[in-house]
Amino acid sequence: MNYKNLGTPHKTDSLALYNCDCMELLKQTPDNYYDICVVDPPYGIKMDSRGMNGRQSKGRHKITQSQYADKEWDSNSPDEVYFDEVRRVSKNQVIWGANHFISKTAHDSSCWLVWYKNGQSMAPGNADCELALTSFKTAVRILDLPWCGFGHINLKETRIHPTQKPVKLYDWIFANYAEKGMKILDTHMGSGSIAIAAHYAGMHLTACELDEDYFKAACKRIERETSQTTLSLEVNATDAKRARGNEEL
Numbered sequence: 001m002n003y004k005n006l007g008t009p010h011k012t013d014s015l016a017l018y019n020c021d022c023m024e025l026l027k028q029t030p031d032n033y034y035d036i037c038v039v040d041p042p043y044g045i046k047m048d049s050r051g052m053n054g055r056q057s058k059g060r061h062k063i064t065q066s067q068y069a070d071k072e073w074d075s076n077s078p079d080e081v082y083f084d085e086v087r088r089v090s091k092n093q094v095i096w097g098a099n100h101f102i103s104k105t106a107h108d109s110s111c112w113l114v115w116y117k118n119g120q121s122m123a124p125g126n127a128d129c130e131l132a133l134t135s136f137k138t139a140v141r142i143l144d145l146p147w148c149g150f151g152h153i154n155l156k157e158t159r160i161h162p163t164q165k166p167v168k169l170y171d172w173i174f175a176n177y178a179e180k181g182m183k184i185l186d187t188h189m190g191s192g193s194i195a196i197a198a199h200y201a202g203m204h205l206t207a208c209e210l211d212e213d214y215f216k217a218a219c220k221r222i223e224r225e226t227s228q229t230t231l232s233l234e235v236n237a238t239d240a241k242r243a244r245g246n247e248e249l
Contacts, residue, residue, distance in 0.1 A: 001206065003028050010219045012226070015195055018208040019215040022187035025208050026085040034206070035182040037090035038173060038194060040165060041078050043097040080104045082187075087135075090185060094173060096165075098133035111136040115169060118146040136177060143172050164190060167225075170197030178203060192218030199226045 003009075003018070003025060010017040018025060083105045086093055094113065098105055113132040147166055170193055178184070180202040186194050189209040195218070198205035209215040 029089040034090040034185040036092045037185045038094045040096040043100040092135045096132045099131045111138045114142040167193045174201040192222045196225045
């Protein structure tokens with residue numbers, strides 16, 4: 001898909017990442033163009049760095065917000081037009097946080113995804129699980145994946161965004177609800193976890209992020225994480241070549 005007037009995307013063979021307003025991208029997208037739209041929009045619950053000021057944790061993991069820039073992006077969830085556009089441009093949808101704005105989605109579902117964080121945080125603002133509304137006609141599914149709140153480093157991932165989701169969460173979604181080569185759209189890329197998972201799963205991902213600072217940080221993270229695959233393949237190819245040379249000797 002060749003989008004116009006959205007700026008120059010950060011591109012690889014399988015990723016096209018835009019620093020733009022998602023509504024501008026959605027307007028240019030044909031009906032049912034993407035196989036799945038996997039989105040994590042603002043929930044409107046003030047989980048941005050500015051809204052987290054003054055919150056205190058009571059458990060073993062202390063909440064810290066000073067490592068993130070002072071930003072305000074989670075005051076409101078998207079309006080109904082956004083959700084209408086998401087459904088229009090994709091054959092299926094996975095919408096994280098829909099329990100916070102269910103009245104705006106106008107969409108029933110038999111298949112909700114439940115990400116259970118395994119009770120790792122006692123902070124009053126942190127939920128035990130997160131929910132995603134989907135368009136799939138299957139049953140509710142639960143993923144037990146430990147993850148602890150705002151500011152804590154989890155699963156050896158470096159946190160660059162206050163509501164960052166783990167790469168393993170997207171690995172699970174792609175393994176269970178997508179097929180290799182599918183076209184995926186994410187309208188709120190955030191930390192870029194979905195792009196790393198899409199790269200490894202062989203998906204074709206288009207994603208956008210409005211905030212320039214988060215976009216740049218995500219692109220650096222994606223480059224760092226996905227370049228390890230290329231390096232590993234090169235090392236393995238070199239080792240194989242040396243092995244063949246030894247056999248010939």
